[in-house]
Amino acid sequence: MELREFQGHIRRLATLPKTRAPVVSCYVRVEGGDLKHRRVFAGRVEELRRSFAGEDARLLEEALTPIERFLSTEVHRGSKGVAVFSRAGRQPFFLALQFHVPLPTWITADTLPNIYHLVELKDTYWRFVVLVCSQDTARIVSVNLGAVTLDLLTERPDLRQRLGRGWSKEQFQRHRTTRTRKFVADTVKALSGIMAAGNYDHLILAGDSGMTARVRRALPPHIAARLVRVIRKSGRSGSWEIVAQSISAFLEAEQEESKATVDALQQQLRTGSLAVAGTRASYWALKLGQVETLVMSTEYAPRPGWMCRGCRIDRTTEQLSNKCPACGSRSLEHLRIREAMLRLAEQHRCQVELVRDSATMTRLGGVGCLLRFSPGAAGRVPARAWTARDRSYSYPDAGVAGKQFGS
Numbered sequence: 001m002e003l004r005e006f007q008g009h010i011r012r013l014a015t016l017p018k019t020r021a022p023v024v025s026c027y028v029r030v031e032g033g034d035l036k037h038r039r040v041f042a043g044r045v046e047e048l049r050r051s052f053a054g055e056d057a058r059l060l061e062e063a064l065t066p067i068e069r070f071l072s073t074e075v076h077r078g079s080k081g082v083a084v085f086s087r088a089g090r091q092p093f094f095l096a097l098q099f100h101v102p103l104p105t106w107i108t109a110d111t112l113p114n115i116y117h118l119v120e121l122k123d124t125y126w127r128f129v130v131l132v133c134s135q136d137t138a139r140i141v142s143v144n145l146g147a148v149t150l151d152l153l154t155e156r157p158d159l160r161q162r163l164g165r166g167w168s169k170e171q172f173q174r175h176r177t178t179r180t181r182k183f184v185a186d187t188v189k190a191l192s193g194i195m196a197a198g199n200y201d202h203l204i205l206a207g208d209s210g211m212t213a214r215v216r217r218a219l220p221p222h223i224a225a226r227l228v229r230v231i232r233k234s235g236r237s238g239s240w241e242i243v244a245q246s247i248s249a250f251l252e253a254e255q256e257e258s259k260a261t262v263d264a265l266q267q268q269l270r271t272g273s274l275a276v277a278g279t280r281a282s283y284w285a286l287k288l289g290q291v292e293t294l295v296m297s298t299e300y301a302p303r304p305g306w307m308c309r310g311c312r313i314d315r316t317t318e319q320l321s322n323k324c325p326a327c328g329s330r331s332l333e334h335l336r337i338r339e340a341m342l343r344l345a346e347q348h349r350c351q352v353e354l355v356r357d358s359a360t361m362t363r364l365g366g367v368g369c370l371l372r373f374s375p376g377a378a379g380r381v382p383a384r385a386w387t388a389r390d391r392s393y394s395y396p397d398a399g400v401a402g403k404q405f406g407s
Helices: 003-014 038-050 054-073 116-124 160-165 169-198 209-218 239-271 279-287 337-347 359-363 399-403
Strands: 023-031 081-087 093-099 106-110 127-133 137-144 147-155 203-207 227-232 275-277 291-297 305-308 332-335 351-355 367-371 385-387 392-394
Touching (some): 038 054, 116 239, 116 351, 127 169, 127 209, 137 239, 209 227, 239 275, 239 351, 239 367, 291 359, 337 351
Antiparallel strands (some): 023 106, 291 367, 305 332, 385 392
């Protein structure tokens, strides 16, 4: 699956209209076409069934049926992770996605799909190109979501036969050097074309130290800027082993990029105005379309907020009453903050950076945003006050419109 297609699926899920019928979001790890943790999965399905009653139980069962059918008959043997989303009722919905990388076994049912694990997959297993080069061959491999989607092999013409045609060793060596330069130039040209056509942002070089050094020197600046790792290939390493090593190297580079993003967030919070942190401020910024990058800890687990079904106001704080303070309606529902933030980020086409094991993100409340424009930009947002103590923005009420986005 290409990245653009994958992003389209996530955006489709993030913008799915809410109905009364529950959406079942199902993630499973598979091996050889079969569920990896079948007993755990079956137990969780039974828990779901016990938590619904009446008409909702019927709708849940109708949503589960196509999921169970798909998992029994449609999973490819090469898949390692499957995500399935299903809804019954008047606006039925079904989407099944298969991946070459594992997913956790997890299932839930709610009024909207849960997209966290898809966003995590997109953030972790990005797209990159591997160039495996030796003195005589160059293999260009593109990797999308853990799967090889392009494999181009080029070979340098064999010159050894020319030694028997009256060439001296010196002539052969000079010609070999010239042909090596041309081979490297042709390889770099092919690499540049592939990276431009596929809009790839990351490159990994692999091979013996001499050849990778030649290729690296020949890279144009815009390609060299995308180089994230150089892997030394031993004589016994096969190309596919190198690809596996490249995926590991890319994941390491991704962790470094996450750390750099957290550093940028912290620096902006200290010195500028193009960042916010904490649940309330981040949710506000996302709703107002200010966010360039949503930065979220993988450990972030905020308590649910609430939303009024009557006047549609929402809050990121816990529900303290069974009545809406704005319209008096008692028709309130839980707002799952993490999922709501991810949906808003996808709807506004923000970048999402999920960060693991970050003490800085824990200190900032688990979530923050790098902004596209200053919150104080004229005409863009209401007047606001910022408090360094809790690193959050507070917006004065501005009638009903202001309350719709309050926290």
